[in-house]
Amino acid sequence: MERSLIVGRARNTNKWSRRIKVFAAALLTAGCLQLPAYAAESDGQTIRVAMFANLGSxxxxxxxxxxxxxxxxxxxxSDSGANxxxxxxxIRFSADGYRVKVLETTDFQTASAAAKRLQATADTPLLFTTTVNGKETYQLYTGNYATAAQAGQAVARVQNTAAAQLGGQKPVVTGSKRLTTGTYSSLEEAQAAQATLLSAGITAYPVLQLGANASGYAVWVGEASTDAELAALKTTVDAQAPGLSLSTxxxxxxxxxxxxxxxxxxxxxxxxxxYTMAGTNAKALVQGDGSGIKVAERSQRTYRGDxxxxxxxGDLALVNVVPLEQYLYSVVGAEVYSSWPAEALKAQAVAARSYALQQGDRFKIANxxxxxxxxxxxxxxxxxxxxNSxxxxxxxxxxxxxxKIVEAVFSSNAGGQTAHPSEVWNGAEGVFNTVDSSGDVAAQAGLHTWYHVLLSSGVSGYIREDNVKELSSQTNAGLSKVTVTAQNTNVRPIPMIQSNVNPVAKMNPGNEAVVLAKVPESNTYSWVRGPFTSAQLVKTLQGKTTSSVPSAISTLEVTKRGPSGRALEVSANGQAxxxxxxxxxxxxxxxxxxxxxxxxxxxxxTVLGADGVQASKTGANGAAVLSASGTGTSSGNALVVMSGDGTARAVTQGQTFMFIGQGNGxxxxxxxxxxxxxxxxGYDYQxxxxHYYQNATIVKE
Structure with a gap:
């Protein structure tokens, strides 16, 4: 739900173009070339949403x-007007480049079997079909590869993997160096020329030319990876298909x-x-009929627009060009629950619209x-x-x-108090400031309570309330005891189910545990994370701090906080x-x-002595529960420390770190x-x- 802030970048307040060229709405007959393709500008604001792109950092x-x-x-x-x-x-798209041609066969089962074997490897298979002299022919490739050398290295791997299907064929490196037979006015003409070349044993493809200075269709011949291969190809074509006018x-x-x-x-x-996208800055616009376009590689989701x-x-890029208001239908529905009050949905809509419009051309090819x-x-x-309403x-x-339009950033849950800019991007207050956000607590309504328990083994963890049965017995220090209601009940490291994290222990009915505390299930308002070992924290800190990280961490504490209580400085072993x-x-x-x-x-x-001096204690070599009155009682092989208000926690043999916090984002x-x-x-969206954006007004643009 949170907008990830990229801090330190210049804020672009220049308005980006709100109109883009779109293709004529009428669908054209198959293979027909029409000029011009750009018939009109859209009437409303549009936004460009990048789904796939290689934009570096x-x-x-x-x-x-x-x-x-x-x-x-x-x-x-295309930009040339071709449609x-x-x-x-x-339909499928791929990028042109270096590949390995694995085999060519008229038997689909052979090609399919080889492709299946390659699917389990890093050499991604691509299986094409074409008609040669009336026979269906299957061509299997792998790739793409960044360089010819990498493709060359893949040849041996591919040959070994698909050895049973090759039938004596040798995989070879292919590339994007080609010849052309010229320009054709229709796809049918280009396909007829392609068929002639294929019947002569020459690899050829029809091509829709995309460049602004080129129009119509072409037939590209070959797939050479070097200039020498290209020269040899021309000699072969001249001999086998004389009379063609070839150019590079x-x-x-x-x-x-x-x-x-x-x-x-x-x-x-x-x-x-x-469709294989070839050439520098190749670009094509796919325009649907308004029913939506599904993108398989984006979890089979369907999108409005083009x-x-x-x-x-060098990589494929996919940008959804969609009317702004239709884009917001999806954003608001993805960001918050549709069951929320209408005024909260309206507030989210205005914030999301403001954020989108303020981005300018931040992502170069997209907003x-x-x-x-x-x-x-x-x-x-x-x-x-x-x-949508x-x-x-x-x-x-x-x-x-x-x-100016505000970059109206937002987050899921402020933990009861919004952040000050100094706590996020070192900025000064203005539109953003620390304000009360007491409604955040609603995030934990209706969630389970979890028991923080200590097992006789000295292990502590959390069990959800619906798996627990409270016992009538207590420890000498007055702590409650529980057992569980089912076999192999998980004791989890934090009060939430994490499918990718193993439980710290399991309990069975009859096993007893001491209750240290009852806490809400971790949620966006109140949460627990950990335990993290010294080694884990050293690893995550490296590369993200501007100071040196110690080789081992024995103490970790927040040493400076901002106006809302958020951490401004964390120190390890006393070092910031x-x-x-x-x-x-x-x-x-x-x-x-x-x-x-x-x-x-x-x-x-930490122990507060009679003289008022605090002393830090480490280790759990005792077996006593220490109460505020000093009463002790056995509790396995862990040390349990109780505060004056009766809350308790276990002290473990080794040092790990738990984080107890509020808010999400x-x-x-x-x-x-x-x-x-x-x-x-009862507050309205304005x-x-x-309240959340200070010194701001709501304006209809």
Whole structure:
């Protein structure tokens, strides 16, 4: 639910273009070339959402294949004005580059078996089909590979993996050096020329030319990886298909190589159009019929708007070009619960709209990304009538301050008090300041209570209340005892179920444990994390602090706090572990939900002497429960320390660290749970927004 703040970057307040060119709505006949493709500008604001892109340190999410699906007719177009209409169904995109051609066969089962064997390796298979002299022929490749050398290294691996299916064929490296036979006015003409070349044993593909200075279709010949191979190819083509006028495809010339993919199902032949993006800055726009476009590699989600496929820094990039208000239908539905009050949904809609519009061209090819690095965006699946109504009711409204749209960041739960900018990005107060967010506590309503227990073995952990039976007996110090109601009941390290974390112990009915405390299940308002060992913390701190990290940590404490109580400085062994921005402590300390936390060393405790002097004690070599009155009683092989108010905790043999905190996220700006709490109390969305964004107004743009 949280917007990940990238701090220290320049804030771009320049307005980004709110209109983009779109393709003509009418679907065209298959293979027909139409000019111009860009018929009109969209009437409303649009936003560009990156799903896959290699933008270096700014954003990197890559995929070797993009699979799109539409239930209606759709089209692919380019900057040159070319537009290719395609039928309903699936289409696939890949990037051109170095590959290994594994084999070519007319037997689908042979090709399928080889592809299946390669699926279990790092050499990703691609299976194509084409018709040669009336016979269906299957071509199996692996890749892409970043360099010819890497492809060359893959040849031996591939040959060994698929040895049983090769039938004497030798895998070879292929590349993107090609010849062209010229330009054709229709796809049919290009396909006829391709068929002639294929019948002569020459590899050829029809291509939709994408460059602004090129139009129409072409036939590209070969897939050489070196200039020498390309020269040899030309000699071969001249001999086997005399009369063709051949020229070299310029390096970087953008085109869409049109092939047929036979790899959608390796158990039965199932084909789809496959488009390989070739050349520098290749770009194509896929426009649907309005029913939505499904993206298989994004968890089969379906999205409104159009999809732009391109090559950026050598990798496939996918950008969803969608009307802003429709984008917000998904964002608000993904960020908060649709069951929340309408005023809370409206507040989220205005904040999300403001954030999106303020981003400018932050991601170069896009304004935002579809993850919480920007805002959660899950396509049409997260839409809801109630959410859509909240977006529509606030259409065009944004948060502004000083005449500029506010980068209206928000987080899931502020833990009762929002953060001060100094606690997040070292900034001064203004629009963002520390304000009460008491509604955040609602996040733990209805959750289970957990028992913090100490076993006779000295192990301590947590058991959920519905697995516990309280006993009538108590320890001499007055602590309750419990047993469990089922065999092999898990005792967990923190009060929540973590499927990827092993329990610290198991209990059976009849086994007894001492109750140290009752706590709420960890949630976005109140949470526990750990225990972390010294080695784990040393590892997570390295590279994230501006100071040296000790080789071992015996003590860890918050030594400086900000206005809301969030950690500004954490010290290990008395040495400050300084970070560039205070919010970095969340990741530096093992992925904590917030920086509003306390630290408890499980192997140490502090005693206040009669003289008022505090003394730190370490270890658990005793076997006594120490009460405020000094009464002692046996409790296995762990030391339990009780405070004056009767709360207790176990001191372990070795030192580990538990983090007990509140809130989820950076805590700056709108708290989503806090907004719900205010809405429950009768506040409208404008009052909610003005509470969390100080000195701001709500304006309809």
């Amino acid at each position: 700014t954003y990197k999410s890559t995929t070797s294949l993009i699979t799109l699906e539409s239930t209606g007719k759709w089209s692919i177009g 290719l209409s395609i039928p309903a169904g699936q 495809v310029n390096d970087g010339q953008p085109g869409l190589i049109i092939r047929t993919d036979a790899g959608l199902s390796l158990d039965a032949l199932k084909t789809a159009a496959h 999809m732009e496929v391109s090559i950026v820094n 935002v990304v579809d993850t919480t690095l920007s805002q959660a965006y899950n396509g049409m699946g997260s839409e809801n009538d109630k959410v 909240a977006v529509d009711a606030t259409a065009g409204e944004v948060v502004k301050s000083g005449g 572990m300084t970070v560039k921005y205070a919010d970095t402590y969340r990741s530096a300390l093992g992925g904590l939900p917030s920086t509003l936390f306390d630290i408890a060393g499980t192997g140490s405790y 950076h805590g700056l700006g709108l708290s989503q749970w806090g907004a719900k709490g205010m809405a429950d109390e 009052a909610i927004l003005k």
